[in-house]
Amino acid sequence: xxxxxxxxxxxxxxxxxxxxxxxxxxxxxxxxxxxxxxxxxxxxxxxxxxxxxxxxxxxxxxxxxxxxxxxxxxxxxxxxxxxxxxxxxxxxxxxxx
Amino acid sequence: xxxxxxxxxxxxxxxxxxxxxxxxxxxxxxxxxxxxxxxxxxxxxxxxxxxxxxxxxxxxxxxxxxxxxxxxxxxxxxxxxxxxxxxxxxxxxxxxxxxxxxxxxxxxxxxxxxxxxxxxxxxxxxxxxxxxxxxxxxxxxxxxxxxxxxxxxxxxxxxxxxxxxxxxxxxxxxxxxxxxxxxxxxxxxxxxxxxxxxxxxxxxxxxxxxxxxxxxxxxxxxxxxxxxxxxxxxxxxxxxxxxxxxxxxxxxxxxxxxxxxxxxxxxxxxxxxxxxxxxxxxxxxxxxxxxxxxxxxxxxxxxxxxxxxxxxxxxxxxxxxxxxxxxxxxxxxxxxxxxxxxxxxxxxxxxxxxxxxxxxxxxxxxxxxxxxxxxxxxxxxxxxxxxxxxxxxxxxxxxxxxxxxxxxxxxxxxxxxxxxxxxxxxxxxxxxxxxxxxxxxxxxxxxxxxxxxxxxxxxxxxxxxxxxx
Numbered sequence: 001x002x003x004x005x006x007x008x009x010x011x012x013x014x015x016x017x018x019x020x021x022x023x024x025x026x027x028x029x030x031x032x033x034x035x036x037x038x039x040x041x042x043x044x045x046x047x048x049x050x051x052x053x054x055x056x057x058x059x060x061x062x063x064x065x066x067x068x069x070x071x072x073x074x075x076x077x078x079x080x081x082x083x084x085x086x087x088x089x090x091x092x093x094x095x096x097x
Numbered sequence: 098x099x100x101x102x103x104x105x106x107x108x109x110x111x112x113x114x115x116x117x118x119x120x121x122x123x124x125x126x127x128x129x130x131x132x133x134x135x136x137x138x139x140x141x142x143x144x145x146x147x148x149x150x151x152x153x154x155x156x157x158x159x160x161x162x163x164x165x166x167x168x169x170x171x172x173x174x175x176x177x178x179x180x181x182x183x184x185x186x187x188x189x190x191x192x193x194x195x196x197x198x199x200x201x202x203x204x205x206x207x208x209x210x211x212x213x214x215x216x217x218x219x220x221x222x223x224x225x226x227x228x229x230x231x232x233x234x235x236x237x238x239x240x241x242x243x244x245x246x247x248x249x250x251x252x253x254x255x256x257x258x259x260x261x262x263x264x265x266x267x268x269x270x271x272x273x274x275x276x277x278x279x280x281x282x283x284x285x286x287x288x289x290x291x292x293x294x295x296x297x298x299x300x301x302x303x304x305x306x307x308x309x310x311x312x313x314x315x316x317x318x319x320x321x322x323x324x325x326x327x328x329x330x331x332x333x334x335x336x337x338x339x340x341x342x343x344x345x346x347x348x349x350x351x352x353x354x355x356x357x358x359x360x361x362x363x364x365x366x367x368x369x370x371x372x373x374x375x376x377x378x379x380x381x382x383x384x385x386x387x388x389x390x391x392x393x394x395x396x397x398x399x400x401x402x403x404x405x406x407x408x409x410x411x412x413x414x415x416x417x418x419x420x421x422x423x424x425x426x427x428x429x430x431x432x433x434x435x436x437x438x439x440x441x442x443x444x445x446x447x448x449x450x451x452x453x454x455x456x457x458x459x460x461x462x463x464x465x466x467x468x469x470x471x472x473x474x475x476x477x478x479x480x481x482x483x484x485x486x487x488x489x490x491x492x493x494x495x496x497x498x499x500x501x502x503x504x505x506x507x508x509x510x511x512x513x514x515x516x517x518x519x520x521x522x523x524x525x526x527x528x529x530x531x532x533x534x535x536x537x538x539x540x541x542x543x544x545x546x547x548x549x550x551x552x553x554x555x556x557x558x559x560x561x562x563x564x565x566x
Binding site: 002006007010011013014015016017018026029030032033034036037038039040041043062063064075078079081082083084085091093094095096 | 193194196332333388391393394395397398405409412413414415416417418419424425426428429430431433434437442443445446447449450451453459460463464467470503504505508
């Protein structure tokens with residue numbers, strides 16, 4: 001059973017500030033959603049290994065060769081322009097320590 | 098000459114441009130005029146680009162060389178075009194300007210299509226009605242008191258209201274097919290990986306795919322052929338074969354269709370479609386796919402888990418909205434609370450819950466195992482049949498506001514569509530029949546699913562159902 005304390009914990013993990021009214025609302029919503037998705041616990045799956053169809057090249061992880069990097073700095077301006085706060089060639093945030 | 102855009106398709110427009118019946122500028126102007134008339138009420142577009150006619154003049158040079166040259170398209174607001182705004186209909190990406198082109202956009206630019214504007218959507222593609230957009234709902238062109246569907250509601254409505262000849266959407270659990278069904282147009286969810294996700298804002302990475310919406314199966318095939326293909330920027334991308342053998346057998350999972358929530362008109366229309374397939378020479382076979390009834394529950398565990406991960410990047414530091422708090426960490430809380438709408442927050446928290454150490458096994462672990470069982474159901478069914486048919490959605494379009502207070506009721510709109518995303522198979526929604534409601538006709542869609550990479554089977558059967566050549 002999900003509780004208001006759980007909602008507060010989840011909001012913290014999710015970096016979301018919630019009002020008291022929102023906490024109550026999300027508690028109610030989550031209860032009904034979890035009751036619905038909980039039906040998957042009614043079946044005991046056997047870990048079947050199968051995929052639909054016969055395509056030979058199904059998606060798999062492909063790693064890029066870790067070499068030939070792009071020239072340093074060529075994207076810096078374009079990306080820094082998107083940051084709400086920047087200074088020089090850095091993204092600016094509040095003091096951490 | 099006066100261009101009759103109601104009857105126009107991509108194919109016809111392309112031929113007319115080639116003959117010189119009208120210019121790309123005249124064609125684009127005809128669409129801009131229609132948008133000016135209809136968009137204030139329908140709200141399919143969040144932005145109309147100010148350089149449409151300039152794009153059209155440039156495209157004129159390529160008429161006759163490229164099939165898609167000069168064809169006006171709508172783009173879902175989660176696909177990046179360099180130098181243009183994109184924000185997934187979310188406040189958290191206010192002011193964001195894309196620094197690069199999505200691979201699909203790069204491909205369409207080479208075809209010299211016309212980008213008309215950004216189409217409305219549910220925030221970060223989360224929803225089944227476009228009611229979760231931060232910029233208001235997209236209304237259904239067939240009945241403005243009803244939703245256009247979602248999450249690619251703007252893309253589907255843009256095509257249905259003659260505000261574009263075609264559109265791109267994205268489909269994570271039905272977000273192309275369900276709005277296509279509600280708006281009476283054709284929508285394709287391609288095989289997972291067959292269209293590059295590079296430059297598509299990530300929602301649920303193991304399910305997301307970009308796909309086309311159009312008025313005919315032919316148009317959707319033309320667009321799919323233009324955007325598909327392996328891409329070095331998306332390691333999950335693959336090439337799919339051009340042609341596969343013609344489909345002969347269609348499977349119907351009757352077990353799924355006994356659900357009480359199904360609208361009577363949808364059931365009748367589906368039965369009519371099955372009859373039509375029979376008369377076109379298809380063999381209809383009943384298939385047993387027992388685990389499909391768990392698909393929606395599996396989806397609502399896997400998807401929020403990936404959403405909570407993907408949306409963690411929106412922190413007010415790198416791009417978009419920034420709200421000040423007391424300290425650096427507090428900035429995140431303030432920014433995300435101000436930037437994300439209710440559904441996004443709900444799914445982020447749900448994802449955090451199903452991935453948390455105490456509940457991981459009961460939810461996420463279990464859901465991935467059941468997802469494998471669903472894959473097995475598909476594999477077994479596709480040994481017997483070439484296609485699987487279901488309705489696209491359990492009901493025609495519903496009224497605006499009807500399901501907003503009950504998230505589970507809203508989620509049930511995706512019950513027939515999420516299965517194809519979980520299994521990665523291609524699926525198409527075909528407009529077939531309508532429910533009469535007073536003086537309104539509410540479109541109904543029929544869904545076909547095929548084996549991985551067998552889009553061509555969907556196109557050939559789809560053409561037969563709709564009577565296209």
